Structure formats: C-alpha cells, structure tokens
Amino acid sequence: MTMFHVKHNVIIIGSGPAGYTAAIYLGRAGLNPVMVTGALSPGGQLVNTTEVENFPGFPEGILGPDLMDRMKEQAKRFGTTYIADDVSSIEACESDSVKPTYRVTLSDDSQLEASSLIIATGSSFRKLGVPGEQELSGHGVSYCATCDGFFFRNKPIVVVGGGDSAFEEALFLTRFGSSVTLIHRRDSFRASQIMVDRAKANPTITLMTNTVVTSITGTSSPTQNTGAPIAIPGLTLKRPAVAPASVSSIAVRNMVTGEESTLDTNAVFVAIGHTPATDFAAGVVDRDDDGYVVVQGASTVTSAPGIFAAGDCVDRTYRQAISAAGMGCRAALDTQAYLTD
Numbered sequence: 001m002t003m004f005h006v007k008h009n010v011i012i013i014g015s016g017p018a019g020y021t022a023a024i025y026l027g028r029a030g031l032n033p034v035m036v037t038g039a040l041s042p043g044g045q046l047v048n049t050t051e052v053e054n055f056p057g058f059p060e061g062i063l064g065p066d067l068m069d070r071m072k073e074q075a076k077r078f079g080t081t082y083i084a085d086d087v088s089s090i091e092a093c094e095s096d097s098v099k100p101t102y103r104v105t106l107s108d109d110s111q112l113e114a115s116s117l118i119i120a121t122g123s124s125f126r127k128l129g130v131p132g133e134q135e136l137s138g139h140g141v142s143y144c145a146t147c148d149g150f151f152f153r154n155k156p157i158v159v160v161g162g163g164d165s166a167f168e169e170a171l172f173l174t175r176f177g178s179s180v181t182l183i184h185r186r187d188s189f190r191a192s193q194i195m196v197d198r199a200k201a202n203p204t205i206t207l208m209t210n211t212v213v214t215s216i217t218g219t220s221s222p223t224q225n226t227g228a229p230i231a232i233p234g235l236t237l238k239r240p241a242v243a244p245a246s247v248s249s250i251a252v253r254n255m256v257t258g259e260e261s262t263l264d265t266n267a268v269f270v271a272i273g274h275t276p277a278t279d280f281a282a283g284v285v286d287r288d289d290d291g292y293v294v295v296q297g298a299s300t301v302t303s304a305p306g307i308f309a310a311g312d313c314v315d316r317t318y319r320q321a322i323s324a325a326g327m328g329c330r331a332a333l334d335t336q337a338y339l340t341d
C-alpha cells in the first residue's frame with residue numbers, strides 16, 4: 001500500500017463539468033486542487049455524446065468530448081493535478097480537531113490525504129440492455145430529453161419508462177415529435193396520476209402498456225451529420241464523412257400476449273432511472289434512499305465537515321452540464337470558505 005504523506009488542501013473526486021469547474025475556481029484561488037478523474041470515463045457523461053448545443057459560449061455547438069477536453073485544459077492551466085483512478089473509499093482520519101483530515105483510498109490501494117473533499121461523481125442512467133442500444137447511443141438513443149429532444153423535430157419519438165421522469169420527458173417531447181409513444185412494461189404507472197392524466201389528454205402521446213422493447217435497429221443515412229467542419233477559433237469539430245447509423249425502428253413484445261411487433265421511430269428516450277455513483281462515500285456523508293448525497297439547502301455542504309458535493313450525484317432534478325458546472329462553482333466557493341475560516 002502506497003501512502004502519500006502530503007496533505008492536500010482539497011481532493012476533487014470526479015471529472016465531469018462539476019469537478020472541472022470546482023478545479024478551475026480552486027486553482028485560481030491558489031489551493032492547488034488534486035482531482036481523481038475516474039478510471040473508466042474521465043470527462044464524465046458528456047464524453048459519451050456528440051453535439052452539445054445548450055452549453056453557453058458555443059453558438060455553433062460543440063462535441064461533448066471536445067467541451068470536456070477544454071474544461072480539463074482550463075483547470076490544468078490553474079494548477080490542477082490529475083490522478084486517473086477511481087476512489088474506492090473515503091474516511092475521516094482520527095483527530096481531535098473540529099476540522100478532520102480525510103483519507104482517500106484509490107482502486108490500486110494507494111491513499112491520499114486532504115483537508116477537504118468535493119464529491120462530483122455524477123450518476124449513471126439505467127440502460128435497457130437490449131441489442132442496438134449501445135451502438136445507437138447518441139444517434140437516436142438518448143437518456144436526456146432536454147439535451148436531445150430538439151434534434152427530433154417532426155419525427156416519431158418513443159419514450160421508455162413509467163415514472164414521473166418518463167412522463168415529464170414524454171410531455172416535453174411533444175413540442176418536437178410528430179408523435180410520442182410512451183412504452184411501459186406494466187399496465188399501471190409509478191408516475192403521479194396528474195402526469196398520467198396530462199399525457200392521456202395530449203393527442204400527440206400514445207401510451208403502450210404491458211410492452212417491452214426487445215431491440216433497436218438503425219440505418220445509415222448519408223444525409224445526416226455530414227458537411228464541413230464547424231469553425232471555432234482554436235478548435236476543429238470533426239464531422240464524420242459518412243454518417244453513423246441512426247435509429248429507424250424498435251422491436252417490442254407484449255408481456256401479456258407474447259406478440260412481437262415492430263414500431264417505426266427515429267428516437268428512443270430511455271427514462272428508467274439514474275444511479276448516483278456515491279457508494280464509496282456510504283457511512284461518511286448522508287445519502288438519500290436512492291444514493292444521492294444530501295446537501296444543506298442551496299449550499300454544497302454535506303453532513304461531514306469539509307466534504308462538499310456537486311452535480312448529478314446531488315441533483316436529481318436538473319441534470320445538465322451547465323447546472324452541474326454551476327454547482328461545482330458553489331462547491332469550490334464553499335470549500336474555499338471552509339479552508340480559510
């Protein structure tokens with residue numbers, strides 16, 4: 001086991017928009033942040049998407065991986081040190097002080113110590129786990145209506161799920177889709193009755209119950225996503241010469257009759273829940289029943305002194321890059337106040 005006998009000011013856990021924004025602020029405050037980026041998906045959820053059109057400052061849009069590279073460079077410029085690993089646990093070192101030191105253990109068993117921590121580990125959306133889902137993710141399969149609904153104007157859209165989020169997404173998507181079909185595996189919904197009533201009253205929405213999606217099919221389209229690179233000073237956005245496949249249909253099965261059929265659609269929005277990546281913090285900070293870190297009011301203060309939390313691991317409502325970045329800023333300012341108090 002490697003033990004670093006350096007006590008850092010602050011360790012940021014997670015390298016999404018929340019983590020990088022916190023790092024930029026803390027770096028500029030001279031606090032030399034250390035960031036544990038996550039081993040599997042440094043850069044966070046946006047690394048797995050294509051165009052991001054709603055992050056301010058990029059009027060032509062920007063590819064998700066390029067946006068995250070820019071955030072990384074910006075945080076590095078102000079002195080952030082990166083460690084490409086996962087945190088497996090955190091604990092308070094024994095101390096009489098009201099401001100404990102925290103020990104962070106990484107997946108290779110090495111350990112770090114810091115006066116404060118920012119948890120910015122995001123959440124992962126639950127997947128359907130059917131053929132075609134992974135291959136067509138970002139090309140018609142989406143987990144975020146706010147992010148991607150705009151791309152499917154006048155196209156048939158499917159939403160999968162039976163809770164409030166699925167209904168909210170379906171209602172929101174009626175602004176864009178020529179039709180919205182909500183598919184749910186049971187005959188009753190977890191969603192509140194008012195949401196179900198609203199959906200039933202909306203002529204664009206069809207509810208398909210007792211039904212599961214069994215596969216998603218795509219076709220290549222030479223007319224989509226092609227064209228000249230987008231010119232942004234200092235950055236070339238690469239557009240593929242040949243467009244990747246995009247969703248064309250799904251196969252479904254009726255859970256009661258067993259009947260299989262095909263449904264034409266250009267978009268599948270999967271809304272079956274999220275899992276916050278916070279298990280490593282269990283028992284150290286308070287989490288709610290679904291694993292979201294609990295913070296005090298509008299702050300990023302957790303139940304443990306000196307531990308702050310930001311982004312999708314806290315926020316079950318907004319789940320946007322800009323809202324995560326905004327919360328990362330607040331976590332940095334809360335940390336700065338704690339360290340200098």
Ligand SMILES: Cc1cc2nc3c(=O)[nH]c(=O)nc-3n(C[C@H](O)[C@H](O)[C@H](O)COP(=O)(O)OP(=O)(O)OC[C@H]3O[C@@H](n4cnc5c(N)ncnc54)[C@H](O)[C@@H]3O)c2cc1C
Pocket residue numbers: 013014015016017018019036037038039040041042043044045046048049051052053054055085086087088120121122123125138142143144147148277280310311312313319320321322324
């Ligand atoms: C396909 C897709 C498309 C999207 N499109 C848009 C869009 O167009 N516009 C928009 O505003 N939002 C979009 N979103 C939502 C947006 O990506 C998220 O709201 C945002 O990334 C949340 O930021 P975050 O910093 O909280 O967490 P994340 O981006 O989830 O980052 C979490 C980080 O924590 C790391 N991590 C996790 N566990 C550990 C651990 N134990 N140790 C160390 N590191 C760990 C991960 O590796 C990751 O780097 C999209 C999401 C998806 C999935």
